[in-house]
Amino acid sequence: MRVIGIETSCDETAVAVYDEARGLLAHRLYSQIALHQAYGGVVPELASRDHVRRLVPLVREALATARSGPDTIDGVAYTAGPGLIGALLVGAGFARSLAYAWGRPAVAIHHLEGHLLAPLLEPHPPAFPFIALLVSGGHTQLVDVLGVGRYRILGQTLDDAAGEAFDKTAKVLGLPYPGGPALAQCAEHGRAERFHFPRPMLDRPGLDFSFSGLKTAALVALAGRIVNDEVRADVARGFQEAVIDTLAEKSRRALVASDRRRLVVAGGVGANQRLRERLGEMARRLGAELYFPRTEFCTDNGAMIAFAGALRLAAGERQGLAIHATSSWELADLRPALPT
Numbered sequence: 328m329r330v331i332g333i334e335t336s337c338d339e340t341a342v343a344v345y346d347e348a349r350g351l352l353a354h355r356l357y358s359q360i361a362l363h364q365a366y367g368g369v370v371p372e373l374a375s376r377d378h379v380r381r382l383v384p385l386v387r388e389a390l391a392t393a394r395s396g397p398d399t400i401d402g403v404a405y406t407a408g409p410g411l412i413g414a415l416l417v418g419a420g421f422a423r424s425l426a427y428a429w430g431r432p433a434v435a436i437h438h439l440e441g442h443l444l445a446p447l448l449e450p451h452p453p454a455f456p457f458i459a460l461l462v463s464g465g466h467t468q469l470v471d472v473l474g475v476g477r478y479r480i481l482g483q484t485l486d487d488a489a490g491e492a493f494d495k496t497a498k499v500l501g502l503p504y505p506g507g508p509a510l511a512q513c514a515e516h517g518r519a520e521r522f523h524f525p526r527p528m529l530d531r532p533g534l535d536f537s538f539s540g541l542k543t544a545a546l547v548a549l550a551g552r553i554v555n556d557e558v559r560a561d562v563a564r565g566f567q568e569a570v571i572d573t574l575a576e577k578s579r580r581a582l583v584a585s586d587r588r589r590l591v592v593a594g595g596v597g598a599n600q601r602l603r604e605r606l607g608e609m610a611r612r613l614g615a616e617l618y619f620p621r622t623e624f625c626t627d628n629g630a631m632i633a634f635a636g637a638l639r640l641a642a643g644e645r646q647g648l649a650i651h652a653t654s655s656w657e658l659a660d661l662r663p664a665l666p667t
């Protein structure tokens with residue numbers, strides 16, 4: 328089973344070819360960072376238009392690298408949601424048409440399922456079941472993953488996602504888009520103890536999160552100060568520690584409550600080095616194992632979509648000719664992939 332995967336849910340155009348027997352054969356990504364930088368965030372219409380420009384060349388490149396073509400590709404997987412609807416429609420329309428033209432099946436993939444399964448692309452993949460900490464720009468969830476498509480949401484953010492909190496706080500600090508990596512870099516030279524940030528929801532039982540207050544806490548910390556590099560770094564560090572403390576403690580509670588000993592970290596914030604370290608320490612103390620995708624597969628990519636598509640197509644999933652795209656789609660609504 329060899330599958331081409333197409334991802335266009337936000338500001339990255341990504342294409343990959345995954346082969347069940349031989350692994351990942353090619354992955355290509357075009358990031359729109361430069362396009363959106365002047366606006367300080369993603370402009371949906373510009374994102375859609377750029378996906379139109381990039382898709383065909385990226386597909387050609389990926390197929391050439393994978394030495395694959397219509398005769399050797401068994402199916403087409405595409406991100407159908409959640410995400411920016413215009414951007415999704417570009418990828419979905421293109422992918423569905425490609426499958427039709429090649430006479431191959433297509434499968435619509437949930438973007439977050441792609442993120443959840445991305446660690447399975449690594450050399451030592453986690454076995455099911457595991458707890459997943461899904462931390463992206465739009466979502467923050469703790470999920471009990473029983474198998475492909477068998478997801479039980481244990482807790483989630485009540486307001487901003489962790490990545491969104493990074494992005495908003497970065498803006499407050501005057502850091503460039505994309506805010507998450509910029510803030511993480513700035514925090515490297517900061518002192519954690521200078522500004523105290525609250526640890527939201529840690530004083531309560533349960534596995535939900537709340538991050539919207541941290542942006543306000545950053546604004547309060549900056550009020551009346553001359554914002555030089557030192558202040559910026561200290562606020563960034565204080566903020567980052569608060570987010571990471573919260574994510575680590577709630578992940579620990581999820582492992583204990585579910586009696587699982589495998590934790591998977593997925594989504595863009597999973598690229599954060601300090602978060603990885605802290606989760607590693609927590610897991611070690613608990614005797615649990617920590618898994619994460621390589622950094623480039625934490626953020627959006629085509630490999631995770633090709634991989635999820637291969638699993639679902641191999642399980643016999645097929646879709647009709649309709650083009651599927653939806654901006655909101657609950658992970659818990661997914662159906663299990665049928666066993667092969």
Ligand code: KG4
Nearest residue numbers: 463464465490507508595596598599626627
């Ligand atoms: O998974 P992703 O690429 O896209 C979504 O599906 O949302 O996640 C993007 C998010 C953004 O909010 C970005 O700021 C954040 O992940 N991010 C980071 C880091 N790299 C990306 N946040 C903190 N530290 C990082 N190193």
Ligand code: ZN
Nearest residue numbers: 463595626627
């Ligand atoms: Zn994502």
